[in-house]
Amino acid sequence: MESGKAQLTQRRNFNKPALALAKLAQKNTSQEGLTLIECLVAIGVIAVVSVAFTPPIFLAVATQVQNRRAEQALQLAQGEVDRLRRTVEQGNYDDSQLPPRATDSFDLNEFKRQSAPNSAQRLQSNETYPSNFQTGRLIDVNGDGRDDFIVQTYRNRGVQRDGRTVAFNVGVRVYTAPQDFGRLENPPQRAASLHMTSGEGQQGRRPLALIYTSVIQSDNRNSLCSFRQFQGEGTNNAACQ
Template identity: 50%
Template sequence: MLSLKTQLIQKTNTRSFTLGLLKLSKPNSSQQGISLLECLIAITVISVVISAFTPPIFLAVATQIQNRRAEQAIQLAQGEIDRVRSITERLDYANTDLPPVGATIVEQQSAPSGATTDRNSVSATTGLLVDVNGDGTNDFVVQTYRNDGVPDSSGKRVAFYMGVRVYAAVITQNYGLLENPPQRSASLTLTTALGSQKRRPLAVMYTTITHSDDRNSLCNLQKFLGDLNGSGCS
């Protein structure tokens, strides 16, 4: 007959062994896999989040690209005005060095009907293709034109209105979609993809060009401004 102490030890060992088996048979909660339903819920939540955030991201990126192009277009337009202004400051320029003559009122000039890389063959309704990045791909179409203006005694135009429009190069494939005349530019607006660049210029500038280094410059300017009597002319 076993002693009481021996029986107690056996019962303790049996209980410990039983608890050990139960622990081994019960899976660890940290090692359990996720169910198919939980996978579907997670996929649905991720899809909803992506769908909600993707359109604003596309809108922001497209708008940023268009505004950057608009800045480049403004620089091109201003550069063209500065180029013509510097020409008129010379004494030996000819009318062929100036922008082509368009409508009597420059603001009513039609939109470009073509594009060329040769400045000498640019007409008032033709744009000049410009590659600003030097990668061999045209980025812009620059349309420069003027009204007839006021001539000096030799027939050289010494005062005239000048207009510049800068379009994205995509208009070479969409001439039929251009607004004529453009009511406003396509820049500084929220957009997706190309937005209104297919129909509107990115930059529009108008200015007055006068040749001022001449003794008759004041008289010519008065005539240009509408004082046909030329009061003050010598």
């Protein structure tokens, strides 16, 4: 009996290393990493997903940047018109404070056909506008020392009264800067389209903002006469009598 127990104990002791090796093998199996093929498949999936989603992301970001610049350009153009209207309404000005004259015609279609800018410059502190309507003003909107926009502002001859122009058409075109003037659409037919784009789009050929409007002094007794003259009725109308 004791001999049988001894044999059983000896057999168990003999099997302990085998059991330990089996447990170790089972443990290693549960902690195995990815195989080389599985890694390659995962890398391939990531690459395909990146290729599929990266271009739309770049396109969306580029379009957002262009839209933001177009919004800034429109604000610049509208601000220019508002400033001119305030100057004329206040009445204490002379024609040197108005945009340069591009044409004598009162025809709006001809007014819109005036040439695009062929140069640009930064103005001195005592200057309001360039002397030539084809010279744009360089504008740095964020104060970083780099020019962001080129603003072209011009007018027609308009109606003069008491030594100053009191009614006139004004055109404001805002281009991106820097600009290759030789590439510009001349004259510009419309503002640059804001379609989805990953590049500059139409910014290199057309203005980002385009405004044509009228500025008329309206706070004196001759305002109606000036307006009628501006409309092409001359001085032979009831308002000028």
